[in-house]
Amino acid sequence: MGKSPSYFYKILLLFLVTVFVTSLVLTLFSYEQFSKSLQEKAYADYQAGLKKNAQTWMDLSSEIGQLNSAITVDPQTEAYFSMRSFDPAQEYNTYLKVKKLFNINPFMESFCLYNPAAQSALYCGTDEIGLDKLWERMQEKNGKVILQSVRTDNGEPLLVFGYPVYVDSFDGPQGAVFLCLRSEEVAAHVMGEVEYGQLVLFEDGTLLLQKGAEEEREAVIDWSLRGSQTSHNQTLSLDNRKYLCSFYKEEELVFVSYVDYGMVMEPLRKQRNIFLLVCLCVMAFSVFLQFIAVKKLYRPIATIREVFEKSRFADGTARGEFDLIRQVYEGAVSQIEELEEKNALYLPRLKADILRELIMGSMAPELAEKRLMEHGWNIPFEGMFLVSVYVDRNLENNLLSNVVQARIRQLMLDEAGELFYVECIPNGSSEVIALINTNGEGQATFEDLVEVLEKIRDLLLRDYDISLTVGLDGVVKNPADCCGIYAKVRQLQKNRFALGENQVIYPARIMELMPEPLTCPDKLMQDILGALNRGEKAVYEEKIQDFLENISRYVYDTASLLFARLYLELAARANQYGGSGKGNVAALEMKGDPATLEEARQLLMNAYEAFENRRLDAEQLKNNKHYKKIKDSQQFILEHYSDCTLGVDMVAEQFGYSTNYFARIFKTITGYYINDYIRQVRIMKAQEFLQNTDMTVNEIAEASGFTTSNYFYAIFKKETGMTPAAFRNGIEWGAEKKGAE
Structure with a gap:
C-alpha cells in the first residue's frame, strides 16, 4: 500500500485486463459447449421418450396376454369353447367365472368369448364391438391380432387384442377371445401427456395408436418405415415446415414422434441466449467487483489496521490485516455472547x-x-x-x-x-x-x-x-x-x-374404566375366530365391534393386552397360508398397541382380508408341479425348527434343489422368503412354549432354534409387539380370570 499512485493504477489496470480476457474466453467456450449439450439433450430426450413408450406398450401387451391366459386356462372356459351347440347353463356358468377378471385392467371396455360352433358370444362389458369383422380378421391371420376398431353404437375408438382358441385342430381357430380397450386411454397411458404427434404402428404401416398433432402424419409414417435402423432422428421439411422426427423400433412395432422444429429449437435458442447474457453479466459484475474491492477496500486497510491495533481484543500476535480483523471480530462476538447469557430475554x-x-x-x-x-x-x-x-x-x-x-x-x-x-x-x-x-x-x-x-x-x-x-x-x-x-x-x-x-x-x-368384575372376553374371541374360518364377514364385523366395546372399558394396558392376544391369533391364522402367486399379500403387520378404537377395528378387518386373500391364493397354487415338495419342506421345517443351523441351504439340499432356485419357488408358492418363514415358525413355537410350559425364556430360546436369548428377545418383540414375559403374563392373566368365573 506504500507504492505510488501511478504504480498502483498500473497494477490495477493489468489485473482488470487479465480478469476481463479470462472471463471472455471462458464465456465463449462455455456458450459453445452449452449449445451443443442442449441440442444433444433434446435428441436424447425424444429417443428416451420413445423407448419408455415401447416399454410401457410391452408391459401392457404382457398384461393383456396374462389376462387372456387367465381366462382360457380355466376349466370352465375350456368347457365353453368345447360346446358344439348352445347351452344356456354352460354359458351362464362361464360368464360368472370370467366376469371376475373384467375389471383387472383399467382400460378395459369389453371382452368377448366367441364360440362360432355353438353360435355363442359371451360379453363382459358392451357388446357393440363389431364382432363379425373381428372374427373375419382373426380367420384371415389364423393367429393373434391387434387392430383398431370402434364401438358400433357411438363410434368410440377401441384397441382390440384378439387371441385365437384351438379346441381340436390348429388349421384354423375354433373360437376367440377379444379384449377391447379404450384406445384414447391406452394412448394416454403409453405416450403420456404431450403437445406433439406420436404414433404406434406395425412395420407394415398398420396404425395402432395415435396422439397429438395430425399434420403430415402420412409422410412421417412413410419416412419411419423406410429406415432400417433401430432408432433414428432426422429433420424433415414437409410443406415448407420443418419437423424433428424420431422413431424407435421394438420387435415388429415402430414408435414415432414428430414435433414442429420451431417448438424444439426456439426454447433452446432462448436458453442459449439467456446463458450468454448471464455469462456476460457475471463477467461484467466480476470485473466491477474486482475494481471496487481494490479501490475501496484495500486502500483504507492501513487506517483500519491502525484503529484495530489499539483495540483491547488485539493481542499483538496477528500476522496481517485480515488476521487482525478476525481476531478483533472473534473477541467482540465472544463478549456479546457472554452478555446475551445475562440478558433478561435469554x-x-x-x-x-x-x-x-x-x-x-x-x-x-x-x-x-x-x-x-x-x-x-x-x-x-x-x-x-x-x-x-x-x-x-x-x-x-x-x-x-x-x-x-x-x-x-x-x-x-x-x-x-x-x-x-x-x-x-x-x-x-x-x-x-x-x-x-x-x-x-x-x-x-x-x-x-x-x-x-x-x-x-x-x-x-x-x-x-x-x-x-x-x-x-x-x-x-x-x-x-x-x-x-x-x-x-x-x-x-x-x-x-x-x-x-x-x-x-x-x-x-x-x-371409571374399570368394570366390575373384570372378565376376559374368551367367548367373543372364539366367535370371531369361528366367523373368520367360515368366511362370514358380516358376523365377523359384528363380533369385533362387540369385542372392542368390551375392552374399551379397561385401562389402556389391559385393553391393549387383550387386543394383542386376539390379533396375534388372527395374524397366525392368516400367515399360515403365506402369500402366493399373483396375490402379492404381504406378511400381516404384528401390531398390538393401536392408539384408537378405529385403528384397532381397521387392524382386525385387515386380518380378515389377509386371511381370505391368502386362502384363495393357496387354492389356486395346488396344481403347481413344485407344490407338494414345498409343502413337504414346510413340514420338514416344522420338524427341525429347533436346529439353530436350519436354513435355506439345508432345506434345499434335503429336497434336491439348488439354493437359489429353491428360494425362488418357495417364495412364489408360499409368499415368504424361506428364512422369514423359518423365523415365523420359531416365533409360533415359542408362543406355544410360553403358553403351555414353565420353561424359562433362555430355555425357550434354545428350544425354538434361536442362537442366543438376546436375539430371541429382540425378534419376539419385533414380530409380536410384546416381550416374551409380557406375552406369558397376558396368557396367565386370561387363564386366571377364566378360572375365577
Missing part, C-alpha cells in the same frame, strides 16, 4: 431448558436444582401437579406448530395463572409441559384445575383444526419426582384409546 428460555432436561431425566435433579438457584429461580416443587398437552394430529407445517405451541403456553399462563403458579415448558413441536401449584393463597382446588384445563382445551379446539390429549397427575414432592410423574402422565394419555380424542385424563377418570 433467561426464560434457559429456565425452560433446565426444567425440560429435569423432566426428561437428562439432567440430575441435584444439578438442575443448583442451576435454578444460581439464577434466583425458586420453584415450589412440593405439592406440584404435572400437565402434558399433547397434539395428537400433526399440523401440516412447522410454522403453524410453533403458533399452536405458543398459544398453549399463553393460555396456560392467562387462564391458569390467576389461580395457580404455572411454569410452561415446550417439548418438541407437539407438546407443552406445565408444572402447576397453588399460588400460596391455597384457595384453588383440584376440580378448579381440571375446569381450567378443559377450558384451555375448548379454546384450542375452537381456534385450530387439531386433536389433542391433556394428561394430569401429581403430586411432586421434590425435583427428583418430576421424571417419574411425567412418565405416568404420558401413560395416562394412552387411555384416549377408550376415552377418545380431546380429553382431559387424570387417574380418577381412569378408574
